[in-house]
Amino acid sequence: MSTYGLSVLGADLQSMAQTARAADDAGFDAAWASEFYSRSGSITMAAMANSTQNCRIGSSILYGVGRSPLVLATEARDLDELSHGRLVLGIGNGTKRMMSDWHGVPDTSAPALRMEELVVLLRRIWNLHEGPIHHEGRFYTMNLVPTGEVQPPSRPIPIITAGVRPRMCEAAGRVADGLAGHPLFTTTYVQEIVRPAIAKGAAHADRDPRDVEVVSMVMCAIHDDAEVARRELAQQIAFYSSVKSYETVLDVNGFATEGKAIREAFARRDFPAMFAAVSDKMIDTMGVAGTADDVRNGLTRYEGVLDHIMLYSPSVGIAPERVQENLESIIRECAPLRSSRSEQ
Incomplete structure (x- = not known):
């Protein structure tokens, strides 16, 4: 059964x-933060962690390339x-342009290999009690010798990696605990492209693909006037x-002309x-858009296709007040606690 979260x-x-x-009060399984050139995801997560008690606090996503592995590992811990x-x-x-233009990354080649190397290195940093780290990789170099005793981690922190194209989805199957999917993902794309790629990566690493949680944003707009929501x-x-990087998703769904x-x-x-x-x-x-009933009915097609359905409000060309109104409607109308009450 799929769980539900909210992109905040x-x-x-x-x-x-x-x-x-x-x-959190409405029973959502997770609250998710993102980051852009105008917002730090890690600081947002801290604010959300302090205001919640039960739900998972996730990033979808933090830029791995914008931080050294050590800074990313310590922030996460x-x-x-x-x-x-x-x-x-x-x-x-x-995207490769973000990597080069925003973060000054000189080598944007082989992004899947970069991600695989980073995930392995993060877990090694979290387990520094096992001994010093001497890492000479294609993308990262680290020589870390602790100056004193290091305590083992309280738990293994789950890592989900972003992917759209098959090779990036395969990377999640190889090394991650889950895949962070894109808002453009459709049920067709997940079933025909994403899950087979995860299974391929899992087989390469001798893992069970069922251990890789498929998390994806689902764009969601609720309005009493269904046409307003659809336009948003x-x-x-x-x-x-x-x-252009997301052209593959459109092509698979038959939307190349659009x-x-x-x-x-x-x-x-x-x-x-x-x-x-x-x-x-x-x-x-x-995505799903329309009245509250339209949206609840539309979300059923993602059940069982995604392991975790992250509801995401449109914001492009929309006033901040309307975005907040939509978020409040999503929480009220799509809350897991509402569903459990209606089944009683």
Whole structure:
């Protein structure tokens, strides 16, 4: 049975902490933070950890390339302590342009190998009590000799790695505890591309693919006027579809024509045309939108396909007040506690 989480957005740390608390009180399994050039995911997670008691506190995602392995490992360990063992560390590279232009990474080749090396190194740092680390890898170098006794970790912190294309999904199967999927993921893409890639990676590492939790954002908009919600979802779909790196997802779902039109409109900075290029079928396939009943019914198609369904509010071209309103509607209308009460 799938569990539900909430991707927490907000204008400031206080509002995000309050939203996480509301999700926790409503019975959501996890509250997830993200980061961008304007927000630190780890600081958001700390605020959410302090405002919640039961739900997992996850990152979807922190930039692995933006921190040294040592800084990332120590941040995660502190966050796990702060949350009393509720942390899920989700890490990703971002696109190659993000890696080079935002983080100054000189070598953007082989991102899956980079991620695999990083995950193994993080776990080694967390287990420094086993002895010094002398690591000379393709992407990372570390010579860490502790100056005193090191205590073993209180628990193994779960790591989920971001992936869209098959080789990155395979990396999760090889080394991670889960996969952090993209908002554009559809049930078709998960079943035909993602899960087989995870299974391939798991087989390579002699692991059971069922031990790899498939977590993915599902774009979700609720409004009494269903067309308003659908338009909001279309804008978010267009935003992500404008990135050529995600062309594979559109192609698998039969949306190559729409994707081309969206990218051409984006190149002209013609945002109305970009949004208009999103077809009704894309809206019906790549997220859930409409009235509360429409959304609850739409979410059933993800049950059993994703292990963890992370509800994610559209925000592109939408006023912050409306984003907050939508988050509150998602918590109220899609809460696990609501579902359990309705079954009684």
